[in-house]
Amino acid sequence: MNITEKILARASGKDKLEPDEVIFANVDKIMLHDVSGPGVIKTFEKLEKDGVIKVDKLFDPSMIWVTEDHFVPSVDKISAENIVKLSNFTNKFGIKKHFKYGMGQYGICHTMSHEEGLVSPGELYVGGDSHTNTTGALGAFACGLGHTDVAYAMLNGKLWFKVPETLYFRINGKLPENVMAKDLILRIIGDITTEGAAGKAMQFGGDGISDMSVESRLTLTNMTTEAGAKNGIIEPDQKVFDHLSERGVTKYDAVYDDEDAQYEKTFEYEASELEPLVAKPFSPQNVSTVRETGSIDIDKSYIGSCTGAKYEDLLAAAKILKGRKVKVRTEVLPATISIYKKATENGLTQIFIDAGAVVGPPTCGACCGAQMGVLAKDEVCVSTTNRNFPGRMGHLESKAYLASPLVAAASAVTGKLTDPRDL
Amino acid sequence: MKGKVIKYEQDNIDTDVILPGPYLKLHEHSELAEHAMEGLDPDFHSKVKNANIIVTGKNFGCGSSREHAPIALSASGIKAVLALSFARIFYRNSVDGAYLLPIEIDEKTYSSISENDELEIDTSKNEIKNITKNELYSMKPFPDLIGKIISAGGIFKYKP
Numbered sequence: 001m002n003i004t005e006k007i008l009a010r011a012s013g014k015d016k017l018e019p020d021e022v023i024f025a026n027v028d029k030i031m032l033h034d035v036s037g038p039g040v041i042k043t044f045e046k047l048e049k050d051g052v053i054k055v056d057k058l059f060d061p062s063m064i065w066v067t068e069d070h071f072v073p074s075v076d077k078i079s080a081e082n083i084v085k086l087s088n089f090t091n092k093f094g095i096k097k098h099f100k101y102g103m104g105q106y107g108i109c110h111t112m113s114h115e116e117g118l119v120s121p122g123e124l125y126v127g128g129d130s131h132t133n134t135t136g137a138l139g140a141f142a143c144g145l146g147h148t149d150v151a152y153a154m155l156n157g158k159l160w161f162k163v164p165e166t167l168y169f170r171i172n173g174k175l176p177e178n179v180m181a182k183d184l185i186l187r188i189i190g191d192i193t194t195e196g197a198a199g200k201a202m203q204f205g206g207d208g209i210s211d212m213s214v215e216s217r218l219t220l221t222n223m224t225t226e227a228g229a230k231n232g233i234i235e236p237d238q239k240v241f242d243h244l245s246e247r248g249v250t251k252y253d254a255v256y257d258d259e260d261a262q263y264e265k266t267f268e269y270e271a272s273e274l275e276p277l278v279a280k281p282f283s284p285q286n287v288s289t290v291r292e293t294g295s296i297d298i299d300k301s302y303i304g305s306c307t308g309a310k311y312e313d314l315l316a317a318a319k320i321l322k323g324r325k326v327k328v329r330t331e332v333l334p335a336t337i338s339i340y341k342k343a344t345e346n347g348l349t350q351i352f353i354d355a356g357a358v359v360g361p362p363t364c365g366a367c368c369g370a371q372m373g374v375l376a377k378d379e380v381c382v383s384t385t386n387r388n389f390p391g392r393m394g395h396l397e398s399k400a401y402l403a404s405p406l407v408a409a410a411s412a413v414t415g416k417l418t419d420p421r422d423l
Numbered sequence: 424m425k426g427k428v429i430k431y432e433q434d435n436i437d438t439d440v441i442l443p444g445p446y447l448k449l450h451e452h453s454e455l456a457e458h459a460m461e462g463l464d465p466d467f468h469s470k471v472k473n474a475n476i477i478v479t480g481k482n483f484g485c486g487s488s489r490e491h492a493p494i495a496l497s498a499s500g501i502k503a504v505l506a507l508s509f510a511r512i513f514y515r516n517s518v519d520g521a522y523l524l525p526i527e528i529d530e531k532t533y534s535s536i537s538e539n540d541e542l543e544i545d546t547s548k549n550e551i552k553n554i555t556k557n558e559l560y561s562m563k564p565f566p567d568l569i570g571k572i573i574s575a576g577g578i579f580k581y582k583p
Binding site: 022024035036038039041042043047052053070071075076078079082128129130132144145146147148149151152160162194195198199228230283368369370371374387389390391392396 | 435437439440443444445447448449450462481482485486487488489490491493508510511512515516519520566567568577578579580583
């Protein structure tokens with residue numbers, strides 16, 4: 001069996017599993033945020049009112065963690081009330097791991113999962129957000145769900161899964177200078193399309209992955225969601241173990257491919273052949289090189305989100321912005337407070353402010369068109385985020401080009417879509 | 424079930440256009456209904472007064488995991504979506520939350536059905552009858568567990 005099948009087999013008490021089998025599996029960790037959390041609360045209220053269930057206690061409050069990220073700081077009365085509801089809920093059910101904005105560490109849920117070491121190798125982790133796939137880079141089965149399924153897992157500690165087929169992506173060699181993991185995953189999505197991995201696992205391996213930092217790997221698994229994947233996953237190695245041990249997590253049962261592991265299909269990529277890429281409006285599969293895309297005037301550069309505001313993303317942007325000035329509105333939103341703090345300690349925040357950018361608090365904000373920096377009609381943005389569907393980041397007639405932090409920063413400096421090699 | 428068709432002849436209709444991001448803070452189903460399909464079809468609300476089945480292409484509901492998307496459609500009156508394929512979370516949300524029937528159809532059925540056609544769907548026989556055109560199509564049967572969850576009325580009412 002491969003790593004995905006082995007985690008699901010262990011979680012369902014089976015010796016062997018095949019793709020397409022439907023199982024009930026025990027869940028190890030569950031994540032909620034300020035959108036899926038109130039959804040869970042509403043689901044419980046409705047089911048109790050209809051007499052279907054009684055929610056006196058949860059299966060195990062210690063397996064659940066909560067963060068506030070989509071509509072924070074609160075945008076209006078409704079979002080403020082959602083935050084209050086979430087606090088009341090976690091208090092009532094004894095959920096201790098609730099990361100609240102303005103009270104120390106908090107941030108975008110997926111980045112929190114690895115920044116805080118909340119999910120370990122070999123675990124079965126579900127979250128009320130599609131990019132839950134991100135955390136599979138730590139060697140966990142990580143899968144996004146709607147709030148009814150999350151509510152079911154919170155109450156019963158288990159959930160049904162169809163065992164996915166696995167697509168294996170073998171990455172050979174090192175990424176060239178000025179090319180990031182974001183470019184690699186855009187290349188893959190451009191090749192296999194936004195339904196190329198529908199319902200499947202996307203597993204990454206090869207010496208190109210061993211060579212990559214944990215944060216870069218997280219960029220890959222993050223955007224497996226855009227290819228329709230059920231989960232993205234990477235076998236854990238010493239880099240992952242070190243990352244976790246720095247966060248005080250040392251006990252887990254890591255899982256690896258068997259020697260005779262099967263994959264539905266294997267893809268090979270030579271990292272050295274990659275170039276800076278963009279996904280043009282209005283789909284993450286609409287990929288071309290920055291140089292081929294031609295001269296595109298932009299109105300904004302957005303460096304944020306679970307995809308593109310980890311520490312090394314900020315470091316890449318700072319490398320470009322140091323000593324330069326931005327020509328267009330530029331927003332930098334570190335994905336968590338811990339990343340914000342590290343960026344400040346190491347002088348990155350100063351570089352961004354000196355360049356003319358605004359540095360904001362962690363939030364999903366403009367990535368999902370919710371708040372803080374949404375786009376006006378006809379505005380064009382280069383963004384380190386993950387989706388560029390119509391209206392995703394604001395007005396239906398705004399446009400987002402998805403790119404690496406290096407491309408976003410280089411474009412901020414010139415006011416046009418720019419390959420960092422051409423700066 | 425029986426009803427008229429709203430047809431969207433396109434692939435990859437994503438949850439951002441079915442229910443745009445700014446409304447994710449809403450959780451009352453009736454409020455979500457007001458914004459259903461806001462990113463795709465300004466006439467959806469007038470169309471849905473006379474129709475309750477959406478027919479569309481591949482990968483319907485791709486993107487975000489927001490359950491708000493099937494809720495908004497269901498609370499607007501949509502009972503079934505017939506598509507060439509579905510994104511996995513939208514499909515799962517539709518079934519486990521018992522909002523609407525996600526039914527997979529083939530290319531021939533997809534091209535045969537027109538806007539405003541009246542259909543009768545019989546999931547027990549895996550049949551779709553086009554009353555307007557007097558045609559009979561087959562639907563892809565629900566996998567065993569999915570069928571049981573649908574019959575139970577959602578994941579919480581299903582007893583494994």
